[in-house]
Amino acid sequence: MTAGIEIKGWCPGARRPMQSGDGLIVRVRPHSGALSVSALRELAAAARRFGNGEIDLTRRANLQIRGVRAETLTPLWDLMASLGVLDDSAELEAIRNIVINPLAGLDPAELTDMRPVAAALEALLGSDDALQALPAKFGFALDGGGRLPLRNLAADIRLVACGSADDPHIAVGLTGPDGVEWLGSTALADAAPVAAKLARTVLQHSPTRRSAMLPPHAITIVAVELGLDARETIASGAASPRLGRLPLAGDSNAVGLGIPFGRIDSETLEQLTELLASLDVSEVRLSPWRALYVAAESDSAAALVADAARLGLIVDDTDPLMRIDACSGVGCCTSTALATREHARVLAAAMVRTGFAGALHVSGCAKGCARSASADVVLVGEGDHYNIVRNGTVKNEACDVIGPADLAAAADGLFKSREKAHV
């Protein structure tokens, strides 16, 4: 099933773009997940001018400009440098894997604004040559709490605010083979140095340089060395609405705008930035769940929700597209001949008809780029058909096979008969 898959072995960056079926992928890593509306407009225009006009939102709250050509890479770098989102080296950009809450500093329900911690951690990562040996997939999740927590985001090292807004402290967690191990808590001011020290420990003692392979004795030693306060366990947060108008306090709102499959074309993104500018919105926040966030007063928020829906963005949490992960498929990737996202839209209609409330993963091949977590229904492309996996990942054994031509007719049965072994 895995024949013909090209494993790239790294995450694309800007200094080190990745070759894909539609050209180079150049990743843009905004600091603390924030871009000015004018910078986003310039990046949208750059995607059309220097790439093929397609832009991805990644699960690390970054942007990816697709279809860049070797001859347009340098002018794209120049633009990124002028916007302050180009690192000096591939190593530096690779370790700047820090995700914070998209409403940091805006949400009155958060315990603390994690942007200063993120900035301090970025500076520490950039000033320590040894840390540049961290693998590109090594990640930090900095969760200040509030209505959009990061509790379920995969990350090697987690810093989570706890206590009270008047006296917050930071719980420190490390993702081990069996989930997150909470090591204790530290003062807010010490959170970034503690995270950097933990990363150094992982580098020294983990054979894969990832936290999941850190030996238990190393975890015990570092927990003592860090002098953390008593251990505490952080529970997973309950799901709350993430899209559309999200009232914050008084007339203040956040607006969450979901991007179908995390892909938007430059024309639509430019239209969105024009709309935001007309509503006096100055900044856009990226999230790790393929949605953009802005702050707006109530009247502007209502207008934005309506206009964004007209642009094809998702403003309703119940939209089945938010429960589908589908990789880019044919035309963008040479590992498949299947139009994964087109097929996913066919299946989305069936999800609505059947009331299916689970997660669907449509993958062009067994690499499963779009989703590593388990899904209720998984379609795994192989040649001209999909293998069907239930309650698993692309790696699990398939229970049946379906061809693209049969999707429309068989889709309802696919979701109605979840308990059956075969469709």
Ligand code: SF4
């Ligand atoms: S999962 Fe999709 S994007 Fe990833 S290699 Fe396979 S076909 Fe390409």
